[in-house]
Amino acid sequence: MAEILKRRIGLGLLTAYGVGVMVGAGIYVLVGAVAAEAGIWAPLAFVLAGVIAAPTALSYAEFSTRFPEAAGEAAFVAKGVQAPWLGTLVGLAIVMAGAVSAAAVLRGGVGYLGAVTGWPAGPSMVVIGALLAAVAVVGVLESLALAAIFTVVEVLGLGLVVYAGFSAVPVADFQMPQEIVWSGVTAGAVLAFFAFIGFEDIVNMAEEVREPERVLPRAILLSLIITSLLYALVTWAAVRSVPLERLGASEQPLALVWQMGQGGSAAFLSLIAVVAALNGVLAQMVMASRVLFGLGRRSAWLSVFHHAHPRFGTPVRATVLISVAVIGGALALPVAELAGVTSTLLLTVFVLVNGALILMKRRVPEAAFRVPMAVPVFGVVVALAALGASLGGLG
Template identity: 70%
Template sequence: MAEHLKRRIGLGLLTAYGVGVMIGAGIYVLVGAVAADAGIWAPLAFLVAGLIAAPTALSYSEFSTRIPEAAGEAAYVGKGLNSQVLAVVIGLAIVAAGTVSAAAVLRGGVGYLTLVVDVPYVAALVAIALLLTGVAVFGVMESLALAAIFTVIELVGLGLVVWAGTAAEPVADWVSQPEIVWSGVGAGAVLAFFAFIGFEDIVNMAEEVSEPERTMPRAILIALVVTTIIYAVVAWVTVRAVPLEALGSSERPLALVWQAGTGGDAKFLSTIAVFAALNGVLAQIVMASRVLFGLGKRNPSLAIFHHANPRTGTPVLATVLVGGMVLIGALVLNVSQLAEMTSSILLSVFVIVNLALIFEKRRNPEAPFRVPMIVPVAGLLLAGAALVFNIQSAL
């Protein structure tokens, strides 16, 4: 068995992977929740959320050029804070968060599928989980190419929603243009921030990226900018076309946009939501297996996972384990409650990674890609504030 992954991923595939992870299935339900807080200023809330995520994304970008390894966060924390124990804990937390997130998205995606096709729920769930795990085992290029196709389907669907929204008559809420309530925009921005979680997955592909010192920062930042614009535009047409009261109580807000603009059935959006879910599940399986692969190099007890198949170039055992845990989680766990923990886990990781970069920059200022010290400081403070807000709202 090989102990090295194959460097075959370029900027295009890596960026598409990042955009696909961030967009995911959440955009199909999250816009309504953000609009409930921010009103017609929901697009502004998404832009603010993108700005909140930017410092941490920049910190990840610098670290990804300093230490272009799988299990990126674990490597960053291990070096920056000089603690291999904390590094392994962080790595396992990322695996857990990715697995729980994938299980939740898998359940949601299969739920959408049963609305489109009359299939047994459990059988469909098992079949999709096995199929996506098989793709992830088969090869990273195949996995990311399939994820890129899913991403294109998602973007086409969102493009059609934007078209329908612009064709709809503006609702009274939009025409009246009430003054900005900044507390509502702030609350909406914190909620919208969770839609940007996913850029951190990009760094765990570092050992399979060509010229990671150049490619990684560009992919992270392009994906963040593209996603921010997409969210803001989708939020704009949504609050323009659908009354706020209807948005706040709907679990399918984009279907309301389609119906407002065309008067037709929005069943096709359920189909697109299935592809969005498949994208999210596949991306998380690929990411979490790379984290396990990287942890195998750092900890003897996990060394069994630090092997790649010579032919496929993928960490087969790690991928099968992650795929199996996703399937079990989707079948037997109360995934909705666990999914609420995912954001808190990742925000805690963001705080620690920003802190690690502060220490690392003080010891060694030079890096292939550098950001000013104020960037990780701002990332630490913003992620910390979002974490506190998230914990308070859960209590």
């Protein structure tokens, strides 16, 4: 019985994986919502959200060099707080968040696909979910290579939106901007923060990464920087080319940007949103199965999942279970509150990870990659604030 995953991933693929998870399908609808809060200063709200996410990303980066293993958050919390049961609970929360998120994204992506092709939703979810599961089983290199292709398509699509926005005639809102209202920018930043969730998935690939102590921190930070710049550019193009009233009310804000700049149909953006959704589903399937694999090492009652296929070098049992849960969830669950549940689970984990790093740094200061103590302290404060906002939104 194989219990070792194959180390086949380098910095480029891992960074593309991180960018793909973060960009996902959310940016295609979130721009309008953030603009409704922050107005013409929406790009600043996205930059601020990246700054808010940075401390937790840096905490993950340090922890990833201390304990480069699958089920990263579970290991971080278990060893930082010295409570194995809490680590297992955190790991299961990550598995649940990954499966729920993938189910919601699969359902949303199939909705976009149906609008373009007319294909029925139920069979499409089953077929697409099964095909993505097959890719995830065959190999991590194949999975991340496909995810990288998806990411390139997403980024190219967003690049076209930026081009359209900057080629349009600037709207009056942009030419005569109102004074900055920090309460609106802050509210927009809290909303935009959820667009940066995904960097934490990188640490769960640790056992399939070459030189993880060197590669993991770089991939986390690079993916966060690239995504922050991309979001700021897309949002800038949007507020430049579309009146704020229309932008804030739209469920397809990037289609508006294209039409204002280039005219004609923006149906291709629906297809790119499908690609973004496929990327998100595949990435979450891969991540959640690795967490379950890692939990199998740490917990006797989950040990059946600590098994890698001798040929493929992937956690097949864990991948099959996660895939069934994702397809079943997509078929059976309403999407409306799934994103909120996912965010709440992950923000709770962020609080625990930052807190665990504070305790770990006090006991064992040395690490291959170290951040100042102020970083996890600020990370706890920010994650608690965002968690409060998230719970308020759910309420």
